[in-house]
Amino acid sequence: MQLTESQQRIMLAMARGLRLKDHRDIEGHKTYALHYPDDHSEPVNPDDVAALVERGLISSNKKFPSATYWLTEAGSAAVAAMQTEPSRESD
Amino acid sequence: MFRNLFNPKVKPEDKEPKRLWLDLGDLGDLVNPAGPHEQWQDHGMGLLRTILHQNGVMTDMFSTRQCTSWEEVEKRMKGYDMLIMNVRSYTFPIAYRSAQIFKKLNPKGIVLTGGMHATVALDEMLAVPEFDKICQGPGENVIVNLVTHPDAFPRVILGVGAKSMAEWPMIDRTLWPEPASKKLAAKFNWPLEPECGWGPPPVATILTSRVCPWQCAFCNENSYIPNMGRRPVDMVIEELNYLDETYGPIGSVVIHDSMFFQNPSWLEEWLDKYPRYANKTWPYWAAARADTVRQWPDLFEALVRKTNWSTVSIGFESGSDRVLKILNKECTEEDNYFAIDLLTRIGDDMEAKGLKPPVFWSNIMLGIPGETREDAFKTMRMIKYTKRMMPSISFYAPYPGSALGHQIIAEGKSLMSKENYHRYPDDEKVKGIDYQFYRDLLSGKYDDEINRGLATIRQQRTNYWDALAKA
Numbered sequence: 001m002q003l004t005e006s007q008q009r010i011m012l013a014m015a016r017g018l019r020l021k022d023h024r025d026i027e028g029h030k031t032y033a034l035h036y037p038d039d040h041s042e043p044v045n046p047d048d049v050a051a052l053v054e055r056g057l058i059s060s061n062k063k064f065p066s067a068t069y070w071l072t073e074a075g076s077a078a079v080a081a082m083q084t085e086p087s088r089e090s091d
Numbered sequence: 092m093f094r095n096l097f098n099p100k101v102k103p104e105d106k107e108p109k110r111l112w113l114d115l116g117d118l119g120d121l122v123n124p125a126g127p128h129e130q131w132q133d134h135g136m137g138l139l140r141t142i143l144h145q146n147g148v149m150t151d152m153f154s155t156r157q158c159t160s161w162e163e164v165e166k167r168m169k170g171y172d173m174l175i176m177n178v179r180s181y182t183f184p185i186a187y188r189s190a191q192i193f194k195k196l197n198p199k200g201i202v203l204t205g206g207m208h209a210t211v212a213l214d215e216m217l218a219v220p221e222f223d224k225i226c227q228g229p230g231e232n233v234i235v236n237l238v239t240h241p242d243a244f245p246r247v248i249l250g251v252g253a254k255s256m257a258e259w260p261m262i263d264r265t266l267w268p269e270p271a272s273k274k275l276a277a278k279f280n281w282p283l284e285p286e287c288g289w290g291p292p293p294v295a296t297i298l299t300s301r302v303c304p305w306q307c308a309f310c311n312e313n314s315y316i317p318n319m320g321r322r323p324v325d326m327v328i329e330e331l332n333y334l335d336e337t338y339g340p341i342g343s344v345v346i347h348d349s350m351f352f353q354n355p356s357w358l359e360e361w362l363d364k365y366p367r368y369a370n371k372t373w374p375y376w377a378a379a380r381a382d383t384v385r386q387w388p389d390l391f392e393a394l395v396r397k398t399n400w401s402t403v404s405i406g407f408e409s410g411s412d413r414v415l416k417i418l419n420k421e422c423t424e425e426d427n428y429f430a431i432d433l434l435t436r437i438g439d440d441m442e443a444k445g446l447k448p449p450v451f452w453s454n455i456m457l458g459i460p461g462e463t464r465e466d467a468f469k470t471m472r473m474i475k476y477t478k479r480m481m482p483s484i485s486f487y488a489p490y491p492g493s494a495l496g497h498q499i500i501a502e503g504k505s506l507m508s509k510e511n512y513h514r515y516p517d518d519e520k521v522k523g524i525d526y527q528f529y530r531d532l533l534s535g536k537y538d539d540e541i542n543r544g545l546a547t548i549r550q551q552r553t554n555y556w557d558a559l560a561k562a
Binding site: 014015016017019021022024026027060061063064065067071 | 117118119120123125126127128129158159160161181184185188287483484485518527530531533534535536
C-alpha cells in the first residue's frame with residue numbers, strides 16, 4: 001500500500017527535525033501536531049499517524065498524556081527513498 | 092482472612108452511606124484511547140476496593156476514563172456521601188477537578204484521597220480545600236477504618252501497609268472499570284487487559300514485589316514507600332492460574348514490579364515452579380537492571396530461556412558512564428553492554444532453534460543536565476548497537492520527589508512548574524539544555540557521527556566475547 005501524500009508529508013517533516021507529538025488535554029481532547037523549532041505547531045490527521053504506526057514507519061515513547069514520535073529505521077529508509085524521487089524534493 | 096487481620100470490629104451500619112470510588116485518568120482513555128498504556132488498570136484501587144468489599148464496605152465505582160466530557164462525570168457523581176480517589180501526579184488535575192464537582196453536587200459529602208501524589212507532594216494536596224482527608228503512604232491496613240469512620244482521623248493520615256504482600260488478598264478484577272465503547276470492549280478482554288505490543292492478548296498484569304531498592308536520582312521511590320515482603324511464588328502462580336481459568340485463556344503476563352530481577356532465592360523458586368505449575372508458561376514482561384544481570388548472568392539466562400521472559404525491561408537510561416553517575420544509576424557502560432550482549436547471544440541461539448528471541452524494552456533518557464554531545468552520541472550508539480530493542484526515549488524531567496528533581500528546582504533551572512508539571516506538553520523541561528540538538532539527534536542528523544563510533548564498539552565487543560569464549 002502506497003503512503004498518501006499527507007502521510008509522506010509528515011514523515012518528511014519529521015526527517016527535517018519537526019517533532020510529531022500527541023497530547024490529551026484535561027478536557028479529553030486528543031490532538032496530533034507537528035511542532036516547529038519556533039514552537040508553533042500544525043495539526044495532523046490522527047488517521048495518518050495511526051497508519052504510519054501500523055506500518056512500522058514511526059514509533060513513539062508511549063508516554064501519556066503526551067507522546068513523542070520518531071522515525072523508525074524502516075521510516076528513515078522510506079524517507080530516503082522519497083527524497084530520491086524528484087517530485088518530492090520540493091517538500 | 093483479611094477482614095480479621097485488619098478490622099475485626101467493623102459492623103455494617105444501619106444506613107450505609109453512598110460511597111463512590113472514582114478511578115482517575117484522562118477523559119476518553121477507556122472510550123477511544125490513543126495508546127495502550129493509558130488503558131492499564133490501577134492495582135492500588137483494585138487492591139483497596141477488594142479489601143473494602145471483603146469487609147462488607149461497599150463502594151460504587153466509575154472512571155473518568157469512561158467519560159468523554161466533564162458534564163458526563165458530573166451526571167454520574169450526584170447523590171453520593173463520599174468520594175474516594177487514588178491520586179498519582181499525572182492524575183492530580185483530574186482529581187482536583189473531580190473533587191470540586193463532587194463538592195458542588197454534594198456539599199455535605201466527604202472527599203478521601205491517597206496515593207503516590209499525596210506521598211510525594213503533600214503541599215499540593217493540602218492546598219486543595221476540597222480534599223477532606225489525605226492519606227500518605229500505603230493504605231491497605233487503614234482503608235477500612237478510614238472509610239467507615241473518617242471523622243475519627245485528622246486531615247492528614249499516615250497510612251499503614253502490610254508487612255508482606257502475602258497478606259494482600261487476590262484482587263477482584265471485576266472491581267476495575269470496564270471499557271466504555273463497543274470498539275474498545277471487543278479487544279480489551281476485561282477484566283484482563285489489552286495487549287500493548289509486549290505479548291499476545293489477553294494480558295494479565297500482576298505484582299510480585301513492591302519498590303525498587305536502588306536510589307536513582309531521577310526516581311527515589313524507595314525514599315517514600317516502605318519495603319515489604321515479596322508475594323510468595325505459589326500465590327503468584329495460583330492467581331495466574333485462577334485468572335486463566337476464570338477469564339482466560341491468558342495470552343501473556345506483565346509483571347508490573349518496579350524491579351523483578353532482585354532477590355535471587357525468590358527468582359530461583361520462580362524458575363523452578365513457574366514452568367511446572369502454571370497452566371502454561373506464558374511469555375512475560377518484567378524489569379531488571381544491567382548490573383544485576385551482570386552479577387547473576389546464569390540466573391538471568393535460565394529465567395529467559397526456561398520461564399519465557401520474553402520482554403526484558405531495563406532502564407539503561409544512558410550509554411555514558413558520566414551520565415550514569417549523574418543519575419546515581421549505580422550501573423556502568425560495561426554493565427549495559429554486558430546485558431545487551433548476553434540477551435543478544437541468548438536471542439540468536441533461540442532464533443537458530445526456531446524460537447522467538449527475547450527483546451529489550453528500554454527506557455532511555457536524553458537532555459540530562461551535565462550531559463555532553465558525546466555522551467548523547469554514546470547513548471544513541473548503544474541503542475543502535477542493540478539487536479533487539481524497543482526503546483522508550485524521553486527527555487529528562489525534573490519531577491519533585493526525586494533527588495535530582497529537587498536539585499534542579501532549587502537551582503531555578505526547571506521549566507516545569509507546580510501548575511503545569513503534571514501535564515507538561517512540551518519537550519523542554521530544563522533551562523540551559525540545547526533541545527534543538529536533541530531533536531536533530533533523534534531525527535538522524537548526527538547519524539554519521541554515531542555510526543562512526545559504532546564500528547569500533549562492535550569490534551571491541553566482538554573481541555571481548557572472543558576472549559570470554561576462549562577463557
